[in-house]
Amino acid sequence: MIRIEPFGAEALMLTLADTPKERLPGRIAQLADNLSQALGDALIDLVPGWTTLLIHYDVMQYSLSEIQARVMPVIEDWHQESDDLERVARLHEIPVWYAGPDLESVAKACSLAVEQVIDLHSRREYRVGAIGFAPGFPYLGELDERLVLPRLASPRVRVEAGSVAIAERQTAIYPQASPGGWHVLGFSAWRLFDPQAEPPCPLAAGDRVRFIAVDEATYRAEGGQAAWD
Known part of the structure; x- marks a missing residue:
């Protein structure tokens, strides 16, 4: 209602x-x-x-x-209106270098191999449900049920910009360095918030997102810097 x-x-x-x-x-x-x-x-x-x-x-x-x-x-x-009538959803393909600090611990907690975690995370198409928490922070869902985990028991004081992470039934990308309690699987060189751009955030509610697994060389060639370098 x-x-x-x-x-x-x-x-x-x-x-x-x-x-x-x-x-x-x-x-x-x-x-x-x-x-x-x-x-x-x-x-x-x-x-x-x-x-x-x-x-x-x-x-x-x-x-x-x-x-x-x-x-x-x-x-x-x-x-x-019919439930089929919605704004035409743009599809964004976002390259991710899967080398995050929590990748192995997520695999262990989910009883999966690291390669399976990467495959499950990158094969699914996500919807942007909301932008919040920090400027440009996209909440994406829904995560494959085999990857569902609670947030970290002790949040990190600093999660680097570009970190691709999961928590509960959602995945997200940190636009700026900030505290955070999500499990970091990898890194993206995408810039998710630019106050000088119009619009400042390239993602909007209702958009679709797919993650594309890339190697470190591709990630760095696109301007990415690994967190904790």
């Missing part, structure tokens, strides 16, 4: 499902496009999540009741 609730003084939180679904990020991205057209310059920002969409709006243009009245018809039309 869809819920619409005030979220602070200048935002509405739309809860669009109780649990994540494969097509839902793309559907939410389509709803975001529809709301952007409907609200025009009264819209400040849209923040999609796995099952939610946060709307920041200009309170100088709309009161709470007025913004709800503008939003409701858009949501109703969206809700009546």
Whole structure:
């Protein structure tokens, strides 16, 4: 059941499902496009999540009741559409050098060979469910159930930028060096956040991602530097 609730003084939180679904990020991205057209310059920002969409709006243009009245018809039309109607999802193929500090421990914990971990992680196509935690940090799901592990018992003080990691049922790439408790499988030379670019993040909710296993020479040729060099 869809819920619409005030979220602070200048935002509405739309809860669009109780649990994540494969097509839902793309559907939410389509709803975001529809709301952007409907609200025009009264819209400040849209923040999609796995099952939610946060709307920041200009309170100088709309009161709470007025913004709800503008939003409701858009949501109703969206809700009546087929689940197949979603924003066209871009596919990003991201090279990864699988040489992370947790690769062997993940293999052991999952009762797999290292080669099997790499194969299971790279063979699957993921959806970007949300961007959060840090600028450009993409939450990607769902991970193969054979790789599902809890977060590290003791988070690292520093995880290097470009680290490709897993935790629970998700995988992600750290855009910047930061603390983190995910299991690091490898490294990517991709730049996931550039404040000077438009858009600053090349990934968006609803996009598709595939990881391509590459060797160290290819990784470094693309500008990558191994963490802990």
